[in-house]
Amino acid sequence: MKVATGLMLVLPGLMAGASAEDLTELTEQRFRKLHAELQPGDGELWRSIPWQTSLLAAQSMAAEQKKPLFIWAMDGHPLGCT
Amino acid sequence: MIDRASTFASPQVVQFLKTKAIPVAIDQAYQRRQQDTEGEFYRRIVQQSPRKDFGNNTTQGLFMASASGDFLGFTNHRSPDRVMQMLNEAWKKAPRGQVSAIVRETVDRRYNPEPPEGGLIVRVQAKILSGYEPAESQFQHIFQTALSRDNLWITKAEHAALVSGRVPRALVTRIARFHLVDNTRGEPPMWETAEIQSADMTVKGSDLLGSFRLATADGRRRYEATMRGELQVQDGRVVNLDAVVLGTFTGEGRYTRNAPKEPFPLAISFTLADGSDIADGVPPQGGRGWIDGYLK
Numbered sequence: 001m002k003v004a005t006g007l008m009l010v011l012p013g014l015m016a017g018a019s020a021e022d023l024t025e026l027t028e029q030r031f032r033k034l035h036a037e038l039q040p041g042d043g044e045l046w047r048s049i050p051w052q053t054s055l056l057a058a059q060s061m062a063a064e065q066k067k068p069l070f071i072w073a074m075d076g077h078p079l080g081c082t
Numbered sequence: 083m084i085d086r087a088s089t090f091a092s093p094q095v096v097q098f099l100k101t102k103a104i105p106v107a108i109d110q111a112y113q114r115r116q117q118d119t120e121g122e123f124y125r126r127i128v129q130q131s132p133r134k135d136f137g138n139n140t141t142q143g144l145f146m147a148s149a150s151g152d153f154l155g156f157t158n159h160r161s162p163d164r165v166m167q168m169l170n171e172a173w174k175k176a177p178r179g180q181v182s183a184i185v186r187e188t189v190d191r192r193y194n195p196e197p198p199e200g201g202l203i204v205r206v207q208a209k210i211l212s213g214y215e216p217a218e219s220q221f222q223h224i225f226q227t228a229l230s231r232d233n234l235w236i237t238k239a240e241h242a243a244l245v246s247g248r249v250p251r252a253l254v255t256r257i258a259r260f261h262l263v264d265n266t267r268g269e270p271p272m273w274e275t276a277e278i279q280s281a282d283m284t285v286k287g288s289d290l291l292g293s294f295r296l297a298t299a300d301g302r303r304r305y306e307a308t309m310r311g312e313l314q315v316q317d318g319r320v321v322n323l324d325a326v327v328l329g330t331f332t333g334e335g336r337y338t339r340n341a342p343k344e345p346f347p348l349a350i351s352f353t354l355a356d357g358s359d360i361a362d363g364v365p366p367q368g369g370r371g372w373i374d375g376y377l378k
Binding site for chain 2: 023024025026027028030031034035037038039040044045046048049050051052053054055056057058059060061062063064065066067068069070071072073074075076077078079080
């Protein structure tokens with residue numbers, strides 16, 4: 001009974017420790033897999049919008065095409081980090 | 083981040099923006115401060131909107147305006163229905179007459195940084211691999227699964243050093259301070275130089291290897307990670323740079339609340355930009371308003 005209790009206490013700790021280590025171990029294979037995973041998906045709808053990044057360039061296009069401007073203004077660049 | 087997976091995941095919104103308007107995405111922290119033609123045009127629009135008393139505060143949101151700078155509509159909601167309502171109402175009010183393109187007469191260099199000539203732009207994308215509690219809402223799920231995006235700028239001299247197999251100290255420090263951050267839930271705190279306990283990068287053949295240990299003085303925000311990647315040089319130029327930094331991150335920032343409570347695995351990828359993505363032209367977040375300091 002003592003042994004069993006001890007194992008029950010130790011095993012979850014070992015498993016958690018091994019798991020955490022595995023999660024941050026950067027092997028060659030893991031590098032290639034993660035690098036592929038950390039790329040934007042082709043199917044993301046917002047990426048199909050023809051965004052401009054210069055307000056004046058967009059104004060020029062709006063004037064030429066007689067269209068209004070839509071401005072997505074964020075803290076941090078909306079096509080970037082936020 | 084959240085707008086991409088909510089507002090701009092709506093086929094109706096996307097179709098409207100593709101056909102009825104000219105969509106432009108900006109970091110308003112630039113335009114509301116710029117002392118030049120573009121800044122004046124932006125502030126003219128905002129001053130007619132519900133954001134008119136912005137002072138030193140944010141002007142973030144979604145605006146519709148005519149090409150002549152007349153305000154047509156605004157919302158700071160993310161619901162596609164609310165956004166479509168604003169777009170349709172603005173569209174009805176939009177003038178159809180002739181408007182001239184504005185001539186850019188002045189440029190505020192502080193807020194119009196250009197990538198270093200002869201240098202490199204590297205895409206940087208971060209993701210938390212696990213550690214969150216189950217999401218309780220759609221928005222929480224979006225944050226928890228987000229892939230961030232920033233750009234690393236490398237100077238001409240640093241590019242030349244990489245070609246010869248060296249990683250200059252300034253580049254290692256820039257990567258550590260401004261790009262080994264958890265920006266998956268918003269604008270992150272960057273690392274201070276004093277918070278870099280160790281940071282090393284080396285090139286061995288075509289392998290790019292590194293290790294980093296970053297921590298605030300109180301230890302509440304930390305990142306311990308290793309880097310592995312590959313660097314290929316051809317005809318005196320870097321033609322391929324793929325790398326990943328992977329390690330254990332702890333903590334959060336003022337604008338990046340609700341990180342996993344326990345230390346969590348954070349992976350950050352680096353990919354040489356080829357200019358094919360519109361976001362390749364976005365300046366680094368860490369260089370906002372002081373690009374010379376970022377690049378030093």
